[in-house]
């Protein structure tokens with residue numbers, strides 16, 4: 001068996017299956033490692049074959065290219081899900097879905113991770129962009145992050161404390177380093193936690209139910225999990241049901257998208273979505289991509305959109321806001337070249 005025939009490396013895979021945008025051409029190589037040793041083997045194979053590794057999670061905050069670079073080995077962490085309790089710290093693998101942390105809370109009766117419910121993406125992607133929902137940030141719960149420096153992998157797995165992570169609104173040190181986030185220790189405000197209570201959900205995830213990044217499959221899965229755990233009128237589930245109402249009300253799962261395309265610019269005083277609304281940009285279409293009719297900061301794939309359609313609309317919003325408000329909004333979505 002050659003190194004590119006590792007069980008977790010697949011050839012000629014449509015990246016559209018691995019992004020909530022459902023956009024992206026075929027990757028020459030795609031890896032779905034299930035454990036740390038798989039990752040090391042995949043990295044070794046990449047270096048031996050002169051390929052550039054590109055790590056991602058659920059693909060809910062990125063836009064894959066229509067014609068992926070054949071020299072890139074795309075590596076999704078989504079199949080490596082692990083939560084263990086270690087001396088009052090939760091040790092969580094980067095590929096673990098953030099929504100699973102909220103389910104764990106629902107199982108054991110802690111509301112710490114309620115804000116992660118129906119927040120698409122993995123813990124690794126959440127740490128990279130410091131994911132947030134209203135006033136709660138994933139960085140509020142990070143104690144330590146474990147990573148591999150891809151420029152100097154011989155150093156092995158290294159750690160960095162939360163204070164060194166440079167967390168701020170939609171920012172972290174990981175955006176300016178070539179580091180692969182392996183896992184993190186999370187601190188908890190409430191105890192006790194029994195990660196083993198998650199076994200039934202882990203078994204379902206292990207069956208590959210969420211291997212593809214469809215937002216509808218994702219949201220239906222977690223809503224079903226909640227319904228299995230909590231009666232309709234159980235007051236402890238009220239915050240989570242509120243999140244369902246909020247996200248479905250904003251049509252988050254209706255069409256493929258990456259959520260908000262731009263970071264807000266808090267020095268301006270109004271969110272980007274509102275500025276785009278004031279310029280009547282909602283509903284603007286190019287090819288099969290459209291600025292959401294209900295939210296000016298969301299660009300949807302209305303069916304068969306290309307990356308270039310989305311990029312065109314990103315430029316329209318940037319140029320219009322620059323012309324009328326004097327600044328260029330910074331993209332939150334990571335555009336993979």
Ligand SMILES: Cc1cc2nc3c(=O)[nH]c(=O)nc-3n(C[C@H](O)[C@H](O)[C@H](O)COP(=O)(O)OP(=O)(O)OC[C@H]3O[C@@H](n4cnc5c(N)ncnc54)[C@H](O)[C@@H]3O)c2cc1C
Nearest residue numbers: 056057058059060061121122124125126131132181258259
């Ligand atoms: C419908 C919808 C609603 C959303 N709502 C919110 C919201 O309320 N709040 C919010 O903050 N975001 C939101 N998002 C955006 C997205 O869910 C988050 O940014 C999430 O954290 C991305 O995780 P991911 O695993 O999908 O990352 P990906 O999209 O797979 O990757 C994003 C970036 O992180 C990097 N990355 C991912 N994993 C690793 C790793 N292990 N090591 C190093 N780099 C890594 C990738 O290289 C890429 O640059 C929403 C998205 C959608 C589609």
